[in-house]
Amino acid sequence: MTDNGNTEIQNDDDRERSRRLSLQANKAPAEIEGYSIVRRLGTGAYGTVWLAREDRTGRMVAVKFYPHRRGLNWSMLSREVEKLAAVYTSRNIVRLLDVGWNAEPPYFVMEYVENGSLGNFLARGRISVEEAIRITREICSALIDAHGAGVLHCDLKPDNVLLDNQLHARLCDFGQSRMSHEQSPALGTLYYMAPEQADLEALPDARWDVYAVGALLYHMLTGDPPHRNEATQRRLEKSETLDQRLKTYQQIIHSSGVPSGHRAVRGVDRRLAEIIERCLAVAPGDRLPNAQAVRDEMDARDRQRTRRPLLMLGVVAPVLLMAAMVPIFVNALTRNLHVTEQQITDRALESDALSARLQAAGLEDELNDRLDELENILADPRLSSSLELMFQQSSDDVVVLVSAAS
Structure with missing residues (x-):
């Protein structure tokens, strides 16, 4: 950018330098025998990872280069390879496939995860x-x-x-x-x-x-x-x-x-x-x-x-079962109550009828006793003589006789 904010036009040398830098960023640090580099996957603090194809099988793999100083390359590479080799059997860890110890720069090949x-x-x-x-x-x-x-x-x-x-x-x-x-x-x-x-x-x-x-x-x-x-x-x-x-x-x-x-x-x-x-x-x-x-x-x-x-x-x-059974229990209880009430009513009526019959029989016996007593009184000769005498006298004399008898 220039001071006035406009984009500065590059000359031929500047464009060529930019082109070389771009190619360098998109070019693998080295070629690996048996593998064809496809593209860069990413760059980390200590190396770059590239997608490659194994020439013999066509399998896609990932290659990690260590393009730093030789001493650092060896220490970093040996450290990571040592750990990956120790956990090689784990299916949850990316597997180590190959190592380029003597390459420049050194590298290792691992599984490519899609x-x-x-x-x-x-x-x-x-x-x-x-x-x-x-x-x-x-x-x-x-x-x-x-x-x-x-x-x-x-x-x-x-x-x-x-x-x-x-x-x-x-x-x-x-x-x-x-x-x-x-x-x-x-x-x-x-x-x-x-x-x-x-x-x-x-x-x-x-x-x-x-x-x-x-x-x-x-x-x-x-x-x-x-x-x-x-x-x-x-x-x-x-x-x-x-x-x-x-x-x-x-x-x-x-x-x-x-x-x-x-x-x-x-x-x-x-x-x-x-x-x-x-x-x-x-x-x-x-x-x-x-x-x-x-x-x-x-x-x-x-x-x-x-x-x-x-x-x-x-x-x-259990709560739902109890809730479902409640209406059944209520209906059964209601029916039982009605039946019980009817039975009690029927028994009460039967009891009242029996009492009435017993009372009627008692009254009938008492009435018969009174009728027998009345017949005995009427059969007394003295009562008959007194009645005949009373009928022969006047009413005033009858009153006097009754009063005297009283």
């Missing part, structure tokens, strides 16, 4: 909870294999997780890895690196990889790694030296504590949130000890979620 890195997927945004859990479990499986072989990855991040044609995770790039017995520090990548790892005197620890697993899962669920925001980026950019930047990073994590953004994601249950938080614990002693423990916790969560419908069925089914 769908690129997890970082490319996350550049489009966060993924579903189910996919994030599946990928995390596969990463844990890779780390279990690596830890079992005595290898600590030490730089787990989205760009170091590749996805094959079925979107299964394959762990790669062991350039920063350490054997468990090594006593040399290994810096990871900011926001995925455990706080105690951000120290040039730190000793390798399996809990570094556990923190990175938590950071990866957090990133997949929320769309960003833990603690990364504009404020923390500005603080880190103000650091003038590596040591200052590492100390600032540690201060950010210690002051912020364990992030909680994952708890706001729909589908993240309490058990999953706790697993993430135990991976991202600031103090190593509060963290899950290794990748096996992380996967065990995820397995326990799966079992709990599997049992939950059965437990709910064990509680809800």
Whole structure:
């Protein structure tokens, strides 16, 4: 650009220089016998990765060159090849196929994984909870294999997780890895690196990889790694030296504590949130000890979620059954009450009728007794003589006689 803001027109020499630089960037550092270089896949801190075709089989492979100083080439190459050879049998780790120890620059050949890195997927945004859990479990499986072989990855991040044609995770790039017995520090990548790892005197620890697993899962669920925001980026950019930047990073994590953004994601249950938080614990002693423990916790969560419908069925089914039986019980009870009432009424009526018959029979007996007494009185001769005499006299005399008799 010129001072007035217009684009400066290149001359022929400038255009030729630009053309050579462009070709150099798109040309492999060397040719490899038995392989045809196709295109560049990516560039890292210590080497470039190229897509190549194996001439004999036509299989696509990835070739990593180490185009730096000879001494650094050998140390970096031998370190990564040593780790890849140790974990060769793991299906969750990219396999080593060939090594060019004496080439210039040195290189090694590994499997080509078709769908690129997890970082490319996350550049489009966060993924579903189910996919994030599946990928995390596969990463844990890779780390279990690596830890079992005595290898600590030490730089787990989205760009170091590749996805094959079925979107299964394959762990790669062991350039920063350490054997468990090594006593040399290994810096990871900011926001995925455990706080105690951000120290040039730190000793390798399996809990570094556990923190990175938590950071990866957090990133997949929320769309960003833990603690990364504009404020923390500005603080880190103000650091003038590596040591200052590492100390600032540690201060950010210690002051912020364990992030909680994952708890706001729909589908993240309490058990999953706790697993993430135990991976991202600031103090190593509060963290899950290794990748096996992380996967065990995820397995326990799966079992709990599997049992939950059965437990709910064990509680809800009896309630639903009781609810369904209530109308039947009510109808049966109502019918029984009606029958019982009718029976009681019928028995009461029968009892009343019997009482009435008994009372009538008693009255009839008493009436007959009175009639017998009356007949006996009428049959008395003295009563007959008195009546005849009374009929022969006047009414006044009768009154006097009755009064006298009284």
